[in-house]
Amino acid sequence: MKVLVVGGGTGGLCLAQGLRQAGVDVQVYERSRTRTERLQGYRVHISPHGAAALHECLPPQLWRRFVDSCGKSGDYRFLTEQLTELLLIEDELTSGPDAASAHHSASRITLHQVLSAGLEDVLHYDKEFVRYERNPDGTVTCHFADGTTATGDVVVGADGGNSRMRKQYLPHAERIDTGIIAIAGKFPLTEETRRLLPSRLVEGPNTIMPPKGCCMFVAPHELGGGVNDETFEYNEVLFENTQSYVMWAFAANSGRFPVQVSELDGDGLRDMVGGMIADWHPGLRKLVAESPGEAVSLLPIRTSVPLKQWPTTNITLLGDAIHSMTPFGGIGANTALRDAQLLCRNLVEVAAGKRSVLDAVGDYERQMITYGFKAVRFSLRNAHQSVSEATAGRVMFKTVLRACSAIPPLKRAMFSGQGK
Template structure:
């Protein structure tokens, strides 16, 4: 076993790459992250994330204790288990609420992307390098690997980790045969800010996350509301935030991150017009959003009035279109000093919120493997090989689940939809069946 200090080079500063960097940095392992974005705030947008227990465990284990406590304090409560409803908001099934008193690392948290990214970057000023566009890598005769960047610079380490997303250049070189395939679903999503004017919303929409299974198409909703007021959070964890080099007001009271209900409508591509508005830079977001809102509203004419009103009142500039693709299963490959994690290898449709949690699982699994290497307990390549086996099994199980949900949402067969609704109804009245299928 090598006694040389381990150096890890991570390409990509998304949640998986940064979670890994936090965990390695805390363990005293030399790690450097190279991110194509030019500044830390380049990605402060998008919907909040539902961090499931698998992701909570990873963040708890990888983050320094004070950052984990801040994450929990600034997160929201997603509610007592997901509900499955008809389009008339008739309950088919509700997942069991988690047992009271569980440790936060075993709970689900509704996390702001803005807050999560800032926490993942905290304390890594000397670790994360922005404005570095990865172009390829070179494996060296001495067992090291060198990452090459567009500006002519490079970085050499014992292990290169591709955490550079669904269009990963690391994966393209490492596994040129790996493919991503488009899937026939189209998603349209929006956000309605909560406030005094939202009292008309049905209780189900403001208390938990929900899946609506009508005779055709599909709708998912989730409420994102902080567990406590901004002022209370600042008062309780403000000193910890400042000690971590974070501005409490900026982190907790970001005006772009108000509490809201988000919705995601999914349909088969054939069910929608061929000229569905795309995210074109020369078309104002409001114009695209209005057209998308009209298309969704036209498909919901016989749905519950509360759901129709949710769509109708959503500001047009928050409404976006999403096209879906999924990674094809990759067989294990000969392990080298280059590996991948998250969407770089097992990207999936954003249905069910599985992708981010799978990336966090990968980060924690690789962290554990590399800490053992750093301690001299394992050689590098066997440890990476064991990580890759676990990562592929977990990641592509999530791909299968996300793809199954998408197929359920887009299949035009009313027979299949009826069978699915009957299945959820049975799970709703038979607790043993429900727990066997949906327990964490």
């Protein structure tokens, strides 16, 4: 059995690592021209689900490299815009007893480096997918923009939210704009800049909850002295592999922004957010104002529309290619890793002669559609609640958080195992 994976992102590479470990013939086709072209992105939260998938699919040495390269974990806080604590959720409350069942702060760049390692002979760059066609013998041939083709027994579309594979295979599958816009940036952490911020902003992730209409997420990616890939030189903007930083993301409905955000560069986006939080805690204002403009990005928030099960074939989809979700909840990458883990298990059984391709893919799709679109709905609900203009709802939620803070058994009941 030969498996073709279209897309070399988090889920596609995790799947390739797992199949390769099991001796399955797998080839990955990535549109980026080189391995270094994907040097972008912010901190990504890896939950116990994602950690378990990486632990299972990665060779032991790469798993250890992933763990060593993660930033320090920390307790999670809900704070007001004046940094008054609403609730502290201790890390041990949501993590398991070992690294494979814990939460991790990972650099997207470093995670991609780890997932790419050792795949040099199966990971093909500069392969922009154009279309596929079915062959009389049941195989599928993928066509790429450079005129080359590849033929396999199973094809997995892992080519992201704008998936061309999905558009051809499931043209009725929709991905829509939520009307929410996020602006994200990075504040580099050095001995000097660290003194500019309140300690709680660098001790762990925080959700900032003003009275209504917007929200902010703040999380440190503080390196713990782990392994960094020397292939990549230091870059003062990217700095994910060599320097600690705090990432922040401010979100609101598009109508709340005072100007047309699509026309602004990084400096303009940063300054606009600074104006919108002018009455917030000075530490939050400093966090935004001192972030380099080159590290500030505009992120329109989109989401997939849940689907019913479709007829199973030897083509399937994984990660954002099928269940793209908002970042409100931090579960998108983890759901893609869960897809990779499940699909890898099933395809390994096909290679071992224990089940048919259609049985393996159909079982994967049934489970993936259930948990994947549950995650889509959860993250969309979180997104709308986070930017809601309803003051009463925000007050009620803050009251619940304060109650959990005051009653430890209630907090344990609500948040124990949350990341799983």
